[in-house]
Amino acid sequence: MTVPLPTDTTRWRCTLCGNLTRFDVTRSSKVVEYVHLDLAGEPKVEEREVLSETIESVRCRWCNAVDKVELVDRPGAGS
Numbered sequence: 001m002t003v004p005l006p007t008d009t010t011r012w013r014c015t016l017c018g019n020l021t022r023f024d025v026t027r028s029s030k031v032v033e034y035v036h037l038d039l040a041g042e043p044k045v046e047e048r049e050v051l052s053e054t055i056e057s058v059r060c061r062w063c064n065a066v067d068k069v070e071l072v073d074r075p076g077a078g079s
């Protein structure tokens, strides 16, 4: 259920197929948006502040495994 979060030196890797680059991330977030409407009433979000954010699940685009990710070092990251 809990997904490890990547850091400056780590990245996700699918433990089933080894995919490093493609994931569908389901994220719930609480945001404050500055909505600016033009005279015709068309809204446009000009600023977005994220108050909190939670990653709920990560699905591998290659093999569809859900939450089967581990953290591995990024290339060049000191071990």
Ligand SMILES: [Zn+2]
Residues within 6 Å of the ligand: 014, 015, 016, 017, 018, 019, 060, 061, 062, 063, 064, 065
């Ligand atoms: Zn995979």
